[in-house]
Every structure is written in C-alpha cells, then in structure tokens.
Amino acid sequence: MKILLKDILFEEIERQWDESVDDANALFNVEPHNTIKMIEPFHVIMKLYRIGDNVDIRGRYTGRLEFVCDRCCEKAIKNLEESFHYILQPKKNDEESIEEGDEELEIGYYEGDEIDLSELAIEHLMLSIPIKMLCKDDCKGICPYCGENKNEYECDCDKKKGYSNPFAILKN
Numbered sequence: 001m002k003i004l005l006k007d008i009l010f011e012e013i014e015r016q017w018d019e020s021v022d023d024a025n026a027l028f029n030v031e032p033h034n035t036i037k038m039i040e041p042f043h044v045i046m047k048l049y050r051i052g053d054n055v056d057i058r059g060r061y062t063g064r065l066e067f068v069c070d071r072c073c074e075k076a077i078k079n080l081e082e083s084f085h086y087i088l089q090p091k092k093n094d095e096e097s098i099e100e101g102d103e104e105l106e107i108g109y110y111e112g113d114e115i116d117l118s119e120l121a122i123e124h125l126m127l128s129i130p131i132k133m134l135c136k137d138d139c140k141g142i143c144p145y146c147g148e149n150k151n152e153y154e155c156d157c158d159k160k161k162g163y164s165n166p167f168a169i170l171k172n
Contacts, residue, residue: 001117003048005055005110012049015117019044019061023122035068036133042080044121055110057086061121067133071141072149078133084124088115 001017021038028034042063049056063080084106091109108120140150145157 001044002114003117004114005050006113008048008050008055010050012047014045014047016043016045017118018042019118019121023118024125027122027126036129037066039064039066039077042121042125044117046117046121051087053090055086055088055115057084057088057117057120059084059086059121059124061125063125065129065133069135069139070132071134071139072151073142074135074149074151076133076135080125080128082124082128086120 001015001019003015007013018041020041024038024042028036028038040063042061044059044061046057046059060083061080065078065080067076067078068074069076086106086108088108088110091111106124135151142149143155143157146155148155
C-alpha cells in the first residue's frame with residue numbers, strides 16, 4: 001500500500017489493509033534454515049499525520065505465524081499483535097535527528113512524494129520476531145538422551161544409573 005504525501009494533510013488519516021503473505025514469506029525463505037512462515041494475510045492499521053515535512057505513523061498489525069519450536073522441534077502457531085511508531089523525515093544530506101524520549105519510536109527517511117506503507121509494516125514484522133521461537137513459554141524441549149518430547153513424555157533418562165556424562169566432573 002502506497003500513499004502520496006499530498007494526501008496526508010495536517011489531520012490524522014487512517015489506512016487499513018490485509019498484507020499478502022507472499023512478501024513476508026519471500027523474506028523468510030531467504031534464510032537457509034528458516035522454519036517460520038505466515039499462514040494468513042496479516043491485518044495492518046496505520047494512522048498518519050503530518051508535522052511539517054515529517055510524517056508521524058502509528059500502527060498496529062495482527063497475523064499468524066507457523067514455525068517449528070526451537071526447543072521441542074514440534075510445529076506451532078503463534079498469533080502476532082504488535083504496535084509500532086515511526087517518524088519519517090525527508091531524506092537530506094545532513095541528517096537531522098528528532099530528539100524524542102519514546103524508546104519505541106523509530107526514525108526513518110523518505111524520498112520523493114510517496115511512502116510505501118507495506119514496506120514499513122513488513123519491516124516491523126521482521127524486526128518483531130523473536131530470535132528463539134517457542135511453542136509456549138515453558139516449553140521443556142527434547143530429552144538429550146532419548147530424544148523424547150519432554151512436554152508430552154516425562155522420561156527418567158538423566159536419573160538412570162550407569163549413564164556416563166562427560167560433564168559430571170564439573171558438578172564438583
């Protein structure tokens with residue numbers, strides 16, 4: 001979704017749309033061992049208004065990701081709901097900065113007379129995905145001895161006698 005700067009007056013305007021999963025999944029697929037994919041279009045809402053030449057953008061999106069859990073290796077689905085705040089400035093050679101106390105504020109730059117809102121939404125989506133994707137916060141993972149999913153099966157491999165753990169000496 002693109003918007004012309006002349007359409008953003010000094011009153012707040014709102015844009016809503018469903019972003020296709022294709023662009024996000026194309027970025028996910030660049031990573032060779034990626035297991036994350038969008039499974040439905042994500043809904044984006046952005047409110048925009050002008051402050052001089054700057055554009056203040058407050059937005060929110062919702063969507064669903066499918067992935068393989070990094071601890072238990074089971075497929076899982078995560079619902080996303082994120083908010084963001086950007087201030088876009090016209091790109092100049094001497095980059096002036098806006099002093100703002102809001103840590104969630106992102107400063108960006110635009111060129112020309114239009115802004116690609118889809119690009120901003122996808123960029124924020126990519127930045128909001130955690131490094132470690134878990135099926136649930138308290139995922140127990142898999143047993144390093146027998147390979148069972150500890151969320152489904154409580155094994156006693158680490159308690160068995162006779163197992164030779166090369167790191168056991170570090171307990172002392």
